[in-house]
Amino acid sequence: EVRPAALQARLADLYKVPGANLIVTRGSSEAIDALIRAWCRAYASSVITTPPTFDMYRVYAEIQGAAIIHVPLAADDFRLDADTVLSSCAADTRLVFLCSPNNPTGTLVPEADILRIADGLDGRAIVVVDEAYIEFAERESIADAALGRNNVVVLRTLSKAYALAGARCGVAIAAEPLIDVMSKVLPPYSFPTPVVETVLEALSPKRLSASRATVDEIIRERTRVRSALDALPCVNNTWPSDANFVLARFADLPGVVAYLRSRGILIRDFGDTDGLRSCARITIGAAAENDALLDALDAFGGSG
Numbered sequence: 043e044v045r046p047a048a049l050q051a052r053l054a055d056l057y058k059v060p061g062a063n064l065i066v067t068r069g070s071s072e073a074i075d076a077l078i079r080a081w082c083r084a085y086a087s088s089v090i091t092t093p094p095t096f097d098m099y100r101v102y103a104e105i106q107g108a109a110i111i112h113v114p115l116a117a118d119d120f121r122l123d124a125d126t127v128l129s130s131c132a133a134d135t136r137l138v139f140l141c142s143p144n145n146p147t148g149t150l151v152p153e154a155d156i157l158r159i160a161d162g163l164d165g166r167a168i169v170v171v172d173e174a175y176i177e178f179a180e181r182e183s184i185a186d187a188a189l190g191r192n193n194v195v196v197l198r199t200l201s202k203a204y205a206l207a208g209a210r211c212g213v214a215i216a217a218e219p220l221i222d223v224m225s226k227v228l229p230p231y232s233f234p235t236p237v238v239e240t241v242l243e244a245l246s247p248k249r250l251s252a253s254r255a256t257v258d259e260i261i262r263e264r265t266r267v268r269s270a271l272d273a274l275p276c277v278n279n280t281w282p283s284d285a286n287f288v289l290a291r292f293a294d295l296p297g298v299v300a301y302l303r304s305r306g307i308l309i310r311d312f313g314d315t316d317g318l319r320s321c322a323r324i325t326i327g328a329a330a331e332n333d334a335l336l337d338a339l340d341a342f343g344g345s346g
């Protein structure tokens with residue numbers, strides 16, 4: 043098959059959108075790459091990103107030779123300023139990447155802000171809403187609103203809530219004219235049959251309800267872990283999260299990272315990233331794993 047029809051039908055059902063409004067990609071990463079290749083010309087186009095955020099927008103923009111306009115999130119609470127995004131859009135800007143919930147801050151972009159940006163850029167640029175973590179959020183996908191517009195693309199993936207990153211499967215959801223353009227730049231015959239079988243099996247009713255139970259547990263645990271972190275002397279700050287991780291600022295980040303590693307626990311060090319000084323992203327696991335992390339941080343002790 044040129045495009046995997048069975049997967050497309052199954053994923054349209056999963057994400058509750060018409061099949062014609064969805065295209066299957068090898069993870070959302072391939073969708074990001076395809077969008078940039080479809081709409082950006084080398085050395086003649088730009089994209090907007092809102093750091094600190096997912097690094098792949100930058101990686102694929104650089105591969106294509108697209109310039110990157112940075113509109114940083116607020117330093118204290120990582121809120122996005124819709125007006126600054128709108129005023130930063132240049133004549134050559136083709137795509138605006140909004141990650142909601144944002145990796146690695148966990149921040150959800152309010153739906154009203156996303157739609158205000160999209161409507162403000164109608165006819166000028168496409169807003170890409172990366173919803174890799176939306177299953178962990180208190181809000182539904184923005185897909186319905188996207189389908190009523192000609193310049194919004196929503197990205198979903200099986201890599202996070204379905205723990206299927208190795209299968210490389212995601213989708214882009216958008217109005218048909220946008221899907222048609224993406225279908226022209228995505229390579230044909232790119233889904234191996236074993237991948238199709240693995241994904242369909244992972245979306246069987248039994249496996250699906252197990253995934254949903256895991257997501258519910260992670261959401262419950264996220265609240266518990268965050269309050270426990272806030273009570274530890276080595277933690278200076280945490281932020282509310284709508285994803286399967288919590289961002290925390292430590293008094294002694296290198297010390298904490300090294301100590302946890304010595305006990306077999308890995309957290310993602312963002313200390314070198316602009317806007318994330320002394321911060322790490324802590325992925326929420328099952329209760330026992332989270333307890334191991336909290337015990338270790340307790341044993342690490344003081345404020346540095």
Ligand SMILES: *Cc1c(COP(=O)(O)O)cnc(C)c1O
Pocket residue numbers: 068069070071072096141144145172174198199200201202207210211212
């Ligand atoms: C993990 C992730 C993705 C994509 O992962 P794929 O495995 O390529 O689907 C996309 N966006 C964000 C923000 C992510 O964290």
